[in-house]
Structure formats: C-alpha cells, structure tokens
Amino acid sequence: MVEESVILELVKNKPDGISNDDIKEAIPDAKIEDIAVAINKCLKTGSLELFQNKGKLLYKFKDISQKTAAKGSDNEEKVVFRIIEEAGNKGIWIRDIRFKSNLNMTQLNKVLKSLETKKYIKAVKSVSASKKKVYMLYDLEPDSTVTGGAWYQDQDFESEFVDVLSQQCLRFLTEKAEEARKQGGGPLLARNKSYATAIDVHKFISDLGISKVSLSINDIESILYTVVLDNNAERTVSGDGYLYRAINRFLDPIGLVKTTCGVCPIASRCADTGLINPKVCEYLTEWLEES
Amino acid sequence: MSSQVGKVISLILQERFGPVIEKVGTFLFQYGSNPLLYIKRTTDLPLGKVKEALCVLIKHRLAIFKPNKNENIANYSLCIENILLMMRFPKYLSLIKKKFGDEPEMMIEELLQNGYLTTSEIILRVAEKLKCDVNNLPNVRDKFVSLIIAKYINRLPLPSDEEKPVPIFGTNETELFTLPKIDMKKLAQAYANIIPKDDLGDNVFWVVNYDRFHQDMRDKCLVDAFIKRFDENAGEFLLEIRDIVRKKVVYPNLVTFFDQYVTVIEQDSSQIIRKFGEASGGSFQIHLKEAYTQLAWELVEQVILEKFDSKAARIFRLVKLKKFVEPDQIQQLAMIPSKEAKKLSYLLLEENFLKLQELKKPQSNTGPNKSFTLFYIDLESIVRNLLELCYKTLFNAMTRKSHERFVNKRIIDKKQRVDTIAMGMQAQGATEEQLADIEEMITPPEKEMLDKIDKKMKKLNIEELEIDGTIFLLQMYLKYQ
Numbered sequence: 194m195v196e197e198s199v200i201l202e203l204v205k206n207k208p209d210g211i212s213n214d215d216i217k218e219a220i221p222d223a224k225i226e227d228i229a230v231a232i233n234k235c236l237k238t239g240s241l242e243l244f245q246n247k248g249k250l251l252y253k254f255k256d257i258s259q260k261t262a263a264k265g266s267d268n269e270e271k272v273v274f275r276i277i278e279e280a281g282n283k284g285i286w287i288r289d290i291r292f293k294s295n296l297n298m299t300q301l302n303k304v305l306k307s308l309e310t311k312k313y314i315k316a317v318k319s320v321s322a323s324k325k326k327v328y329m330l331y332d333l334e335p336d337s338t339v340t341g342g343a344w345y346q347d348q349d350f351e352s353e354f355v356d357v358l359s360q361q362c363l364r365f366l367t368e369k370a371e372e373a374r375k376q377g378g379g380p381l382l383a384r385n386k387s388y389a390t391a392i393d394v395h396k397f398i399s400d401l402g403i404s405k406v407s408l409s410i411n412d413i414e415s416i417l418y419t420v421v422l423d424n425n426a427e428r429t430v431s432g433d434g435y436l437y438r439a440i441n442r443f444l445d446p447i448g449l450v451k452t453t454c455g456v457c458p459i460a461s462r463c464a465d466t467g468l469i470n471p472k473v474c475e476y477l478t479e480w481l482e483e484s
Numbered sequence: 485m486s487s488q489v490g491k492v493i494s495l496i497l498q499e500r501f502g503p504v505i506e507k508v509g510t511f512l513f514q515y516g517s518n519p520l521l522y523i524k525r526t527t528d529l530p531l532g533k534v535k536e537a538l539c540v541l542i543k544h545r546l547a548i549f550k551p552n553k554n555e556n557i558a559n560y561s562l563c564i565e566n567i568l569l570m571m572r573f574p575k576y577l578s579l580i581k582k583k584f585g586d587e588p589e590m591m592i593e594e595l596l597q598n599g600y601l602t603t604s605e606i607i608l609r610v611a612e613k614l615k616c617d618v619n620n621l622p623n624v625r626d627k628f629v630s631l632i633i634a635k636y637i638n639r640l641p642l643p644s645d646e647e648k649p650v651p652i653f654g655t656n657e658t659e660l661f662t663l664p665k666i667d668m669k670k671l672a673q674a675y676a677n678i679i680p681k682d683d684l685g686d687n688v689f690w691v692v693n694y695d696r697f698h699q700d701m702r703d704k705c706l707v708d709a710f711i712k713r714f715d716e717n718a719g720e721f722l723l724e725i726r727d728i729v730r731k732k733v734v735y736p737n738l739v740t741f742f743d744q745y746v747t748v749i750e751q752d753s754s755q756i757i758r759k760f761g762e763a764s765g766g767s768f769q770i771h772l773k774e775a776y777t778q779l780a781w782e783l784v785e786q787v788i789l790e791k792f793d794s795k796a797a798r799i800f801r802l803v804k805l806k807k808f809v810e811p812d813q814i815q816q817l818a819m820i821p822s823k824e825a826k827k828l829s830y831l832l833l834e835e836n837f838l839k840l841q842e843l844k845k846p847q848s849n850t851g852p853n854k855s856f857t858l859f860y861i862d863l864e865s866i867v868r869n870l871l872e873l874c875y876k877t878l879f880n881a882m883t884r885k886s887h888e889r890f891v892n893k894r895i896i897d898k899k900q901r902v903d904t905i906a907m908g909m910q911a912q913g914a915t916e917e918q919l920a921d922i923e924e925m926i927t928p929p930e931k932e933m934l935d936k937i938d939k940k941m942k943k944l945n946i947e948e949l950e951i952d953g954t955i956f957l958l959q960m961y962l963k964y965q
C-alpha cells in the first residue's frame with residue numbers, strides 16, 4: 194500500500210511537475226502497482242493533474258480547496274454558482290438547477306450566461322444524452338462519465354476502437370493461458386501463470402501501438418471488463434486490484450441455437466395456421482436445402 | 485402443461501400410432517383424467533376402438549388408470565412425460581450399447597418397442613434374433629441380469645389388491661430390482677420349441693427405468709462440460725469422484741496432478757465441486773444445482789448471442805453479474821454506444837430475457853428523477869420460456885416433416901411399391917438383371933428427388949434429437965431448483 198498523502202507530498206515539492214520514474218525513485222520500496230493505484234486515486238479526486246511536457250507524462254499538484262463565491266456578482270448568481278459548485282466535475286443539468294434555485298427559466302438563463310461570460314462556469318456536452326448540457330465550474334476537468342473518457346471523440350462513442358481493444362486484450366489473455374499450459378507442471382501452475390493484471394495488459398496494448406490516445410490503467414480495466422462480460426475471461430480480486438484470466442465455456446453450441454426456429458426473429462408470430470407457419474417457412478426451406 | 489406440449493404430443497402419437505390413438509391421446513391431454521365412456525362420447529369413436537387405443541397406450545406406459553371414487557370405474561389419464569420421452573429412445577439405445585454392448589441394447593430396444601415384457605420373453609426374443617445356440621442362453625441371461633443389477637430396468641409393479649374391480653398397483657420400491665428366478669432348463673426347452681412358451685408361467689414384467697438413463701445423461705453432460713472448460717483430465721476427475729474408483733492407467737496426468745486438479749476445480753468460479761473435510765484427502769461433492777444453473781446461464785447466453793448479437797449477450801451478462809442495473813449504467817460498463825445499448829436492452833426486455841423493476845426514490849417526489857428503473861433477470865422464467873420454444877421448434881420440425889411427406893406422397897409411394905416388388909422378386913429368386921429392371925422403374929430425376937427428400941428428413945430427425953438435448957439440460961436445471 195502506498196498512501197496518497199505520500200504521493201501528494203512528493204508532488205507538492207515539485208511545482209514544475211514530477212514523472213512516474215521520479216516517484217518510483219523517491220519511494221523505492223513501494224510496489225509499482227501500489228503506486229499506480231495511489232496515483233489513480235489522486236487523479237480521481239482531482240488533487241493531481243496530468244500533463245505532457247516534451248513527450249513526457251508529468252504530474253502536478255492542484256489545489257482543490259475551491260474558489261469561494263464569485264466575487265462581484267449579485268445574490269442570484271451566488272446561489273446558482275453554489276449549486277453548480279456542489280455538483281463538482283460531474284456537472285449539473287439546467288432543469289435541476291432550476292428546481293434547486295427556484296428561479297424561472299428566463300432569469301436562470303440570464304444568470305448562467307453572465308457566469309459563463311465571466312468564465313466562472315462552463316457548459317459541457319454530456320455523452321449520456323446527446324442534447325443534454327451540464328454546467329460545472331470553469332476550471333474543472335469534466336468527469337469521464339460526462340466526456341466518456343478515452344472512448345469518445347466529440348460525443349461519439351468509438352465503438353470500433355473499443356471492439357479492437359477488447360479483441361486484443363482477449364488475445365493477450367488467451368496467449369498467456371496457452372503458453373502457461375504448454376509449459377506443463379500441472380493445472381494449478383498453469384492456471385496461476387495464466388493470470389494477468391491490467392498493468393500487464395496495458396503494457397501489451399501500448400507496445401502494440403494501436404491507440405492514438407494514451408490509455409490509463411483504468412481504461413484498460415474497463416476494456417478487460419468487457420472481455421469478462423463476454424464470458425471469455427474471469428476476474429478475481431487480489432489485494433486491491435484485479436487479476437484476469439482467459440477461460441473456456443462449459444457448453445458446445447446447443448441444439449436449440451442450431452435450428453432456425455430457436456433463433457427466429459418472428460417465432461412468436463409463427464403458428465400452425467396463418468401466413469407464418471413451418472410448412473412454408475423460408476428460413477426452414479433454406480436451411481433444409483443447405484448441405 | 486402448455487398448448488405447445490399438447491401439439492407435440494399429438495404429433496408424436498400420430499407419427500407412431502396413427503390417428504385413432506392420437507385422437508384418444510389428445511382428448512386425454514385436453515381434458516385430463518376421464519372414464520371410458522366420456523372418452524368415447526367426446527371423441528365419437530366406436531367403443532372397441534377406444535378400448536384398443538387405451539390398451540396400446542397403457543401397454544406402452546403412455547397412459548395409466550386409477551379407480552374412480554366409486555371404485556367400480558376406472559379413470560384414464562395420459563403420461564405426458566413418457567410420451568415426450570419417446571423422442572429420446574435413440575439416445576437410450578446408443579447409451580446402453582456403449583456401456584454394455586449389443587445384446588443389452590437389443591433387450592432395451594425390445595422393451596422400448598413393447599412397453600413391458602416378461603423375463604423369458606426378453607431373453608428368448610433376443611436369443612432368437614441373434615440365432616444363438618441353446619448353450620449360449622445362460623450368457624444372454626447374464627446380460628439381462630446385469631441390466632437389473634445396474635438398475636436400467638425394473639419390475640412393473642403388480643396389482644396389490646386383485647379383489648377390487650379396478651386393480652390398484654403397489655409401489656414397493658425395494659422389490660423393483662429383485663432378481664427373478666429363472667428356470668434355465670425350462671427356458672432352454674421353450675427355446676428349442678419342446679414346450680410352448682406359455683408354459684413357462686412367467687409373471688414378472690420388466691420395464692425400462694428412464695431415471696437411470698437420465699442419471700447417466702446428467703453425468704455425461706457434466707463430464708463434457710468439464711472437458712470443455714478444463715481438459716480431459718478434469719472430466720475424468722468428475723467421473724472418479726462419482727464412481728470413487730481410480731482408473732490410474734488411462735489418465736496418468738490426473739494421477740500425477742491429482743491434488744492440483746482438486747484445487748483448480750474446487751476454486752473455479754463455477755463452484756460445481758465442493759470439498760468436505762480433510763481426512764484422507766477429503767471428500768467431494770458435485771453440486772448438481774450449481775452445475776445445472778451454470779449450464780442454464782450459458783445456454784441462455786448462447787440463445788441471446790445467436791438470436792441477437794454479442795453486444796446483447798454482453799448486456800445480459802452485465803445484468804447477471806450485477807443483479808440489478810440501471811439503464812444508464814449499461815452503456816458505460818458494457819462499453820456500448822448509448823443508442824445501441826438502449827435498443828438492445830429494450831429488445832431483451834421485450835423478449836423477456838430482462839425484467840424491469842421500478843423504484844421510487846425515497847426523498848424527492850417531484851422533478852424528473854422521482855423514480856428510477858432497474859433491470860434484472862429471472863432465470864427460471866427464461867428457462868421456462870426456452871422450454872416452450874424448444875417444444876415449438878419440435879412441433880415445427882415435425883410438422884415440416886409430415887408436410888414434406890405429404891407433398892411428395894406420389895413419389896414416395898411409388899418408391900415403396902417398387903421396393904416391395906423388388907423384395908418379392910428377390911424372394912422368388914429373380915436374377916440380378918431382373919432386379920435391375922425393376923429398379924429402373926424409378927427414373928434418374930425421381931431418384932435425385934428421393935435422395936433430396938431423404939436428406940431433408942434426416943436433417944429434421946437430427947434436429948429433433950438435438951432439441952431434445954437442449955430440453956434435457958433445461959429440465960435438469962428445473963429439477964434441481
């Protein structure tokens with residue numbers, strides 16, 4: 194375990210930013226995984242900021258003791274500002290601001306405009322509903338639930354990108370399991386050698402160079418979870434992280450899915466009489482003609 | 485029982501026993517237990533025909549009778565399960581053949597075709613079929629006895645009270661597998677036709693014990709599943725903890741790594757095998773409920789995957805793992821674009837794979853978020869729906885089969901006629917040439933046509949068997965709930 198405070202102390206002392214390697218050097222006896230976990234936590238709370246300098250990733254301390262009340266604004270603005278401040282980096286929807294502030298729509302729009310021009314707040318398009326905007330304080334980095342994180346480009350979910358990554362993650366796990374099995378030494382050994390952490394997979398994906406954007410460990414965890422959801426891998430808790438392993442299913446294709454009726458989209462409308470019936474069914478005819 | 489099952493049953497009866505029995509069976513399915521005269525009145529069949537039909541059904545264990553309240557009249561009812569099991573006969577036969585060989589297979593076949601038979605009937609029929617020597621009779625008898633010992637067949641309970649107008653049958657479990665006394669000398673005489681078979685005075689009847697076959701099938705499914713998930717050794721491991729016999733020779737890897745297999749299988753997320761105690765290596769239990777629940781989940785996932793797509797299956801498994809999921813969480817956790825996620829989850833909802841529960845938020849009862857909805861899964865109801873779908877599929881396959889037969893009736897009949905003639909001529913010692921001439925009555929295009937029909941029939945027959953496999957898995961899940 195690495196305390197977040199340790200990391201924060203280190204970072205505070207380096208206002209120009211600190212790299213991963215610097216941190217490792219400063220706390221040599223901590224495990225890399227633990228450091229990564231602590232850093233991730235800090236990034237989440239917003240007390241750390243990640244930026245790039247000459248192709249190097251650096252962390253910087255960010256003071257999160259918030260700006261208090263917007264100076265030079267009237268009462269209504271203060272109320273609205275407070276409401277938006279409370280919402281944090283997840284932002285708040287205009288209708289909710291209206292309910293909480295009891296302002297009418299025209300008033301509220303005016304206040305929001307004013308706050309926006311003063312750069313106290315900003316409107317961010319949320320990915321969860323395409324036409325929905327949420328408001329948050331101007332200098333906040335929107336939460337990944339709002340931007341969608343690495344998977345979104347201009348509010349568009351990059352489905353194919355996710356699919357490719359998911360396939361590659363599975364490939365990595367399968368190859369690892371395959372190799373472990375080939376090495377022999379019994380099933381237990383093989384199983385234990387087939388486990389991988391998100392960090393292992395992250396390295397593999399980075400080395401592949403298929404991603405234009407830089408992916409975090411958390412991003413990889415999300416992708417790995419899709420592999421788990423597809424029933425191709427198993428996730429086990431170990432320490433405060435997860436271990437992943439490729440698994441096999443129990444069943445070969447069952448009889449029902451090999452038939453046309455078992456997967457027929459209009460089965461509920463098919464009966465022994467009526468237009469849709471097994472005597473004339475085209476699906477069945479086609480299937481019967483297949484060799 | 486559902487109407488879908490009713491339709492399948494009437495097709496099975498029609499296919500195997502013809503229209504009269506089908507009519508009586510369908511009546512009993514629809515109206516339940518009924519006395520003879522009611523059946524006659526409603527079906528509008530002559531009394532003799534109804535009696536005949538009931539006899540056949542009872543002989544094949546497809547119907548039973550019990551005394552009515554006044555004890556003088558019998559009520560007849562249909563054994564729905566047993567009718568459906570007729571689809572499974574080919575599986576029983578191949579199972580017994582693999583395990584015991586040819587003679588026991590023939591014995592089971594005789595029983596399946598006839599319902600019940602006496603000890604001597606079974607032994608003599610099989611011996612006759614094999615044309616075996618009288619000295620070989622004890623051999624056949626031993627095969628027969630081994631089937632009783634292994635519990636693949638059991639005695640048909642006899643009336644416990646024959647005084648009553650409608651006999652009541654005993655169900656003395658312990659006597660079901662008692663070995664019969666077989667007088668080999670008399671049996672040999674009957675075989676050689678020295679004494680009539682009726683003189684054997686055999687009054688013990690035997691029937692096939694379906695449950696025993698299902699046990700084997702149940703275990704086989706699990707062994708196959710283990711082989712697929714782990715490897716051959718793990719499958720063997722499962723067999724071993726069931727049989728408690730170690731077959732060290734065949735699976736050397738299992739012996740070397742026995743303890744490792746124990747750990748891996750025990751720790752598997754499926755939780756199918758549990759270990760108890762540590763004494764002398766501990767003992768194991770196969771958790772059948774857990775096992776068949778796992779298989780049922782996977783089965784449902786397969787259906788969703790094939791019926792919809794991999795994203796739908798992913799959403800389904802997400803809800804499975806989380807138990808309750810908010811619609812908004814789906815796109816994020818399953819990493820599917822929100823529109824697609826919405827479309828798929830509502831499609832799953834529409835087809836009853838997902839269910840929706842609405843919850844009121846405790847504090848706010850105004851505003852847009854006053855309640856929220858959660859997706860969840862009711863596996864048992866899905867399994868029941870899929871079982872329905874299986875019966876529907878069976879019905880469709882069988883309907884199609886009889887339809888194909890119907891539209892090709894002319895050519896099929898012709899083929900049959902030609903075959904009969906050819907057979908007759910062969911018996912009269914016709915020459916090759918003459919036979920070939922007969923064969924030529926079927927023209928090449930007709931032959932092609934017949935081959936095509938034949939292929940279709942085979943395909944549909946295989947489909948029926950495979951669907952029955954799915955039905956078996958689903959039934960096992962329901963059985964262990």
Ligand code: SF4
Binds near residue numbers: 459476
């Ligand atoms: S017979 Fe055709 S329409 Fe009917 S359920 Fe089967 S595939 Fe669908």
